[in-house]
Amino acid sequence: MARIYTPEQHAWIADHFADMTNRELAxxxxxxxxxxxxxxxxxxxxxxxxxxxxxxxVYDRTRRTRRKYTDAQLEWLRAYIPGHHERExxxxxxxxxxxxxxxxxxxxxxxxxxxxxxxxxxxxRRGQEPPNKGKTWDELGYSEELQARMRATTxxxxxxxxxxxxxxxPLLDIREEPKNHYLQIKVAPRNARHPMQNWLxxxxxxxxxxxxxxxxxxxxxxxADRDNRNFDLDNIVPVPNDLYGIVTGGCHGHALPWHxxxxxxxxxxxxxxxxxxxxxxxxxxxxxDCGATFEPRWPKQARCEPxxxxxxxxWKVRGADDHT
Numbered sequence: 001m002a003r004i005y006t007p008e009q010h011a012w013i014a015d016h017f018a019d020m021t022n023r024e025l026a027x028x029x030x031x032x033x034x035x036x037x038x039x040x041x042x043x044x045x046x047x048x049x050x051x052x053x054x055x056x057x058v059y060d061r062t063r064r065t066r067r068k069y070t071d072a073q074l075e076w077l078r079a080y081i082p083g084h085h086e087r088e089x090x091x092x093x094x095x096x097x098x099x100x101x102x103x104x105x106x107x108x109x110x111x112x113x114x115x116x117x118x119x120x121x122x123x124x125r126r127g128q129e130p131p132n133k134g135k136t137w138d139e140l141g142y143s144e145e146l147q148a149r150m151r152a153t154t155x156x157x158x159x160x161x162x163x164x165x166x167x168x169x170p171l172l173d174i175r176e177e178p179k180n181h182y183l184q185i186k187v188a189p190r191n192a193r194h195p196m197q198n199w200l201x202x203x204x205x206x207x208x209x210x211x212x213x214x215x216x217x218x219x220x221x222x223x224a225d226r227d228n229r230n231f232d233l234d235n236i237v238p239v240p241n242d243l244y245g246i247v248t249g250g251c252h253g254h255a256l257p258w259h260x261x262x263x264x265x266x267x268x269x270x271x272x273x274x275x276x277x278x279x280x281x282x283x284x285x286x287x288x289d290c291g292a293t294f295e296p297r298w299p300k301q302a303r304c305e306p307x308x309x310x311x312x313x314x315w316k317v318r319g320a321d322d323h324t
Contacts, residue, residue, distance in 0.1 A: 004146045009033060013043070017052040021061070035141050041104060073097060074113065081106075081115045089117075167198075174202060182228055206231045207238070220244050224261040237264050246271035 005013070012032065016025060022040035029038040047053070069077075076096060081089060086106045094100050101109075110116060132140055137147050160168075169175070173186045183202040203221040208214060210233045215221075219238035223230060239247055247267050249255030256267035281299035286292070287307050294304035303311060 004143055006143060013046060014050070014052065017043075017047055018055045019058060021058055037141060040102065077109055078113050078115055081110060081113070082118055085117055175199070203228075203231060203236045207233065207236045222248065222264065224264045225259065234261055237261060239268060243268060243271040243275065246274060
């Protein structure tokens with residue numbers, strides 16, 4: 001969540017940004033306003049968002065004082081980083097060398113040394129205490145305006161997430177898919193499989209129940225009368241995935257005409273013929289000049305690439321001679 005600064009804080013940062021490094025600016029900001037949330041990274045992001053620039057003197061001073069690591073420090077990091085996340089690396093480095101790194105510095109060192117942690121990063125671990133545990137809203141240092149915005153989106157007592165509510169729904173419960181408004185039915189219990197596989201299209205479910213066998217693999221359900229609430233067996237037609245885009249329009253938006261099962265099956269046959277025609281048009285053929293076999297780039301290509309380039313070069317030279 002983006003932090004909201006007071007007008008006084010905005011004016012102070014704008015006045016001091018050019019004359020201080022980001023680390024000096026963060027320390028001075030926390031001391032001036034009695035906060036602890038300002039960091040060099042946040043000051044740098046603030047400057048980028050508000051198009052603030054450092055002075056030439058600060059830029060040169062930053063380059064001269066850029067951190068340099070000894071060979072011993074780099075060797076220690078190369079050996080310690082694998083198997084440890086950023087916070088562990090920062091704490092261990094400080095205990096070993098007496099200097100505190102930042103998360104971004106650790107990331108840069110990983111890229112520089114060509115090593116990875118192999119961990120999942122900044123995840124919450126079992127038993128980990130949140131940093132704001134036991135603190136009131138005022139103790140966290142948020143402004144009243146920010147507190148009001150945060151309170152509006154926090155979880156209330158007894159409230160559950162949408163995903164948790166979906167997991168608690170009973171078997172054979174029906175829901176409406178929010179994007180295309182198709183009906184789905186829950187066919188697997190909570191955590192039995194991947195959450196997205198716990199739900200099945202109601203059309204496929206009704207088709208399998210009526211036919212007594214699994215849904216054909218590599219097919220999608222299409223409603224013959226275009227009514228996705230009509231689950232009659234004759235209205236549910238399995239269409240192969242490679243023909244679905246041609247039959248329904250797909251990305252090009254030009255669907256074949258159909259309005260019932262007979263016309264839909266005719267459209268599927270038409271789509272199959274179109275797909276086979278395209279395959280034959282791109283099938284290998286013999287060059288009309290040299291007889292070599294080649295794969296055409298367009299349906300009516302009659303020459304292979306070398307002969308085509310020679311043909312174009314010959315006509316280019318002939319055209320130049322005719323012109324002269």
